[in-house]
Amino acid sequence: MTTPQLTPLLACPRCDRTPLDETANGYRCAGCKVDFPNVGSIPWLFAEPTAALGEWRARLNFSLRELERRRHELDRALERAGRRAATRKRLEALRAAVEDHAKRIAALLAPLGIDAPGASIETYLALRTRLPPDQGLMTYYGNVHRDWAWGDEENDASIEIVREVLGDAKPGRVLVLGAGAGRLAYDVHRRLAPEVTVVLDFNPLLMLVSERVTRGETVELHEFPLAPRRLEDHAVLRRLAAPEPARPGLLHVLADAHRPPFAKGAFDTVVTPWIVDILPEPFDTLAARINGLLADGGRWISFGSLTFHDADPALRYSLEECLDALGENGFAPVATCERRIPYLASPASRHARLEEVVAWRADKARAAKAPSRHQALPDWIVRGNEPIPLSPAFRSQIVATRVHAFIMSLIDGKRTLKDIAKVLAEQRLMPADEAEAALRTFLATMHDDAQRPTVG
Ligand SMILES: C[S@@+](CC[C@H](N)C(=O)[O-])C[C@H]1O[C@@H](n2cnc3c(N)ncnc32)[C@H](O)[C@@H]1O
Known part of the structure; x- marks a missing residue:
């Protein structure tokens, strides 16, 4: 769905400058002559929209095959004689949940084009894809349940930290980058009264749940806790719902944070929850990129962990190095706040984390040098028409x-x-x-x- 509030914020993620034109089913860059379709009602604004669609379809097919494999594994476990009654009960419940889960995931992600033929599991494993291999469809699946079923304590703590670092600044036009299943973006929109809140993530499962739930729908999905407390906790069907439908202006976008499809200076506030240490590009590059998205006098609100995993140890920054990098990339002053909060403490699981999160508000004091265009993979992989070196x-x-x-x-x-x-x-x-x-x-x-x- 195109919306009059979203369109003026957008610029082509391929050429980085052309405003996008609305079409009957999404957007188009007149300069690049590329169409960006909608997936469900969410604009699909990846720099290579067709390739990205193929990758996420492949990931969906891979997940569905994995579930099929898991169902067969449970069938074989059930066939073995001599199971005690409780074991049989657990296996039967899990088997039914896995089968039902596959149907629900397929239905939820039908807007991706589920009927497009998929390859075998071996082909997906062998080819890998352009997206980071550790970012699958189900990578942050637990967030869906925390955001919309049982996570009041964690969700409230998160929005309170954001409110605290924001202080008395007016949020204006907000972008939540790497929004996951969308709860923080929804709470920002509901409780901090911005003009618009753009909710961006590249994972269609998380965004389709977010879009439907914040529209006021209830979505039912199974949770598979990491360390189930009781027999019946091995698979729990959750009702995912928002406290109330979001007011107009909460706008979902499917895109890559490395190639954000927005005009320079489009936002007054950029929020990055639990993402700065997930993105593979160096922190300085991210800081410069966010600087470019902000209007003069805008601010970057970040919160979450600071556990960088870069191959280069020099890039695994401490908080002090992040603060230096913020200053060097045009942000001043920077105010920080550190809090210990529970993380993914599902009531059905014996496993939970306690995280000392870091939050900051970094005001844009000057423009930073624009980073070069992000390229995840070389053209001989993405376009496929050059010899493989x-x-x-x-x-x-x-x-x-x-x-x-x-x-x-x-x-x-x-x-x-x-x-x-x-x-x-x-x-x-x-x-x-x-x-x-x-x-x-x-x-x-x-x-x-x-x-x-x-x-x-
Ligand atoms: C740790 S999760 C945090 C999710 C959410 N912000 C929260 O606090 O629950 C990281 C999120 O970043 C998203 N993500 C990772 N790389 C991304 C990229 N290149 N572009 C857009 N989203 C990305 C993932 O899909 C995931 O939703």
Whole structure:
């Protein structure tokens, strides 16, 4: 759904400058000649809209296949004789919930084009996708239940922290970046009276739940707690609902935070809840990007953990380094607040976290140098029409993959580990004394992977 409040805030996420035109089913960049469709009623504003749609479809198909695999696993567990009554009851309830969960997820995500053919699970695993591999459809699934079923204490603590750091500033036009299942954005819109609140995330499951619930619908989905308290807590059907429908001006957008589809200076407040340490780009780049989204005198409100996972240890910033980076990227003054709050403490789970969150309000004092356009992957992957470079890393991966494939081809239900080690030595793939130990490590990893339970 295009809306008159959203359109003036938008700019093309591909060329970064052209305002977007409304069309019958979404938006269009006249400069790039690219259409951005709606998914459900949410604008799909990815720089490569078709590729992104394909990736999220692939993730949906992958999740559905995983659920199917899990149902078969439960069927096999139920078939084994001699189960005690309580075990049978748990397995039967879980099996029914997994089957029902797959139907509900498929129905919820039907706007993605569920009927588009999917590949086999092996193909998805082998190809990976352009999105970060640790960001699947279900990665933050627990947030859905916290936001809209049982999380009053956590949700209230979050909005209170945001209110505290915002102080007496008027929020104006707000962007919530990486909004997840949307509760904080909804609470900002409801309790802090901004003009508009744009809710952005790239995960369609979270955003479709958020959009429906904040419109006043009730959505029912199963929760699969991490450490179930009781037998019946292994799968709990939750009713997800907002306290009341959101007033007009809460606007959902599906897009990548690295290529935000907005005009420069479109917002007076940018809120980043639990996201600055999730995004793979360096913190300084993110700070410069957020600076560019803010109008003069605007502010960045951030809150959540500061646990960076960059491969480069120099980029795993402390709070002090973040504050330096904020100053260098045009923010002053910066006020911080630290609070200890519960995190994902589901009443059905024995597992919960206690987090000392950091929040800041960083006012835009001057414009920062605009960061270069984010490119997650090179064109030979994304566009697919350039030769794939044969890098040294690829060369060694090719050899390793061939060896792995060869080992797997020798697994026939009859050969032993020692038999296969002998073949590897005979084929001169490895010296005999190394082959057995290397094979044991490889098979142990395969075995562990096969044992690992998969979460709904
Ligand atoms: C830790 S969760 C926090 C969710 C929400 N802010 C909350 O507090 O519940 C991180 C969120 O960032 C989103 N995210 C991660 N990378 C993103 C990206 N590149 N663009 C948009 N959203 C992203 C994830 O989908 C997820 O919803």
